[in-house]
Amino acid sequence: MAQQHLDPPTGSAAVTAHRAAPAPLHEGGAPVGDVLADYLRAQATEFLRSLRQHRETGAAANGTGGSGDAARSLRRSARRISGSLHTFRPLLEADWSEGMRPELAWLSGTLAREHAYAARLERLLGALNRLSGPTALPAQTGRAAAAPITPKGNLTVGAAKAGALLDRQLTLARTRAHSAALQALGSSRFHAVADSVAVLASEVPLTPAAARTDLRPLAAAARDRLTDAVTGLPLVTAGHPYNAEALVHGLSADTAPQPQDAPWHQVRLLLRLHRYAREVLHDGECPVDTRLLGAGRALNRHRDAAEAASAAATAARTPRIAPATAYALGVLHADQRHEVEAARFAFQRAWQKEAVRSGPGD
């Protein structure tokens, strides 16, 4: 069945067809190298399809619509390829896979930035709206400065000015990220990545032993790395609502991201690797694990809120802003840090739910 991918597929139908096929098994019933190869080929195919779509719709500068979807889909496959190369490293030619991973990380990082800035701005303007009550900032405009505002007092002006400042800063960052992404997609570095992925779509460079290697212990190791990292999280604290931990350094002098966030971000990445490993094993019929889904969503929210809080703090350091603007940014920063705390609470709740048994290796 792997033969159908030797000719470059032309759309997602091929991917779907592949996914619906039963996974190849070793004589003992264990998923082996071929299962991984199938998964990687499918993801590589999806990557190439998204790339074509992105080229067709790519000139749009707003990162939404077809171009945005294609970029998201590109990132999605790039992450899955990269994650699988990592988890199932022993089955793949070392030089090739170790050379490819940083390039895929560079690519998905570059492509992610534009969307991240847009989402961050939307999150912050949404929060400003919520914090200002119904009249201060018009909801859903995304452009606080340009919208008609009827200030009734100092702090409402502050909220509007804070919104305008964030809009300016994050829109500029987004525009730069868009240019950087376009530049990246035109670079020889990118073409080298695309060539590697095209090779992957036809011929996965497995080691000779891969055909006899059970994938499950490697997937289990990915799961164990996740559970070990979760064990290191302050889950008892996180499970007590309103523990006020996330804002503990809310006024510290350090501009760097809060060190207390790092282990949570790390768990987010490990959860993702675990999820991809499950996809490889259950290829074509991966059951949805609502616990993992909930935990993953909480960690995404954690990351987004942490970055939004950081953006508000950064904006507050803009020279010559009005005190009312700075005040509003302070309220906003604290609000987002409480979102961070809320996300940790949500993760703790999701994680403590009894794990859904979803087959071998999980």
Added chain:
Amino acid sequence: MAQQHLDPPTGSAAVTAHRAAPAPLHEGGAPVGDVLADYLRAQATEFLRSLRQHRETGAAANGTGGSGDAARSLRRSARRISGSLHTFRPLLEADWSEGMRPELAWLSGTLAREHAYAARLERLLGALNRLSGPTALPAQTGRAAAAPITPKGNLTVGAAKAGALLDRQLTLARTRAHSAALQALGSSRFHAVADSVAVLASEVPLTPAAARTDLRPLAAAARDRLTDAVTGLPLVTAGHPYNAEALVHGLSADTAPQPQDAPWHQVRLLLRLHRYAREVLHDGECPVDTRLLGAGRALNRHRDAAEAASAAATAARTPRIAPATAYALGVLHADQRHEVEAARFAFQRAWQKEAVRSGPGD
């Protein structure tokens, strides 16, 4: 047994002795007017004792130590007398009790202010310390401006300046409240209150029917007013951690206290009246109701945090402050509004606990 109070008692020993005595009962076993009279006499005696103590230690301007204790004790008895006059109104001479209540409220309000400003400042400086991490503001000084500060960045300077500004504003307010309290205690208005309380310590002006009137339905009505008011609170929302309700108008233009707080403050007062009514009924052996205790503590915390948040917002409107100061005050405001939300959650948890049965009328 009421006779022992006709001579003005000279210390708390008399109160203790009174409290340890069994409550007088109607022939049917119901607590009647005499029970109320005993309670009021005991509280009046305590009031007069605290007043004497306050006069002896009264010159201290810091509101702590002996003078502070005496003022607290004065307020404590004034609140209990006033509350009991309200709950058991039908048993008391109407003109007398209706004339006395506003005077007691004026007195305890005037005496409470100094302590409230001191506590508010302590709460806000404590929060600034917590938010700044261990090095930015020295803990427990209570004087952010005077303490040695080693700023490592803009926002730490902001926290220190915010602390200094709050210290200045709230210390000034406290000093003014102290003068106002001293002035009040020397006023003819106060002497009239003290005279009324002295009358109460010897002769409680009960109505003729009071000796046959069961106190329990009146106490039950106080309890029902509390439970009705609690029913009106958004407890379902409050029971969901991180509902972000308390900060909803965090940036609104209105400088007035948040309208969403009012029903909670009202429940706090009704809970207090219910507690005092229980004290009257169980005089001398009032069992501790941990549920009420927890709920009451949560509502005190709610009130304190709401007022601290408001003080931070007010300080942020000081003309010509630095943006970094305003930013720190914004973070502080949001932090205290989250304390408000946390207190609502704590109240909800305390309230949902199964009520401890603590005897008739409760």
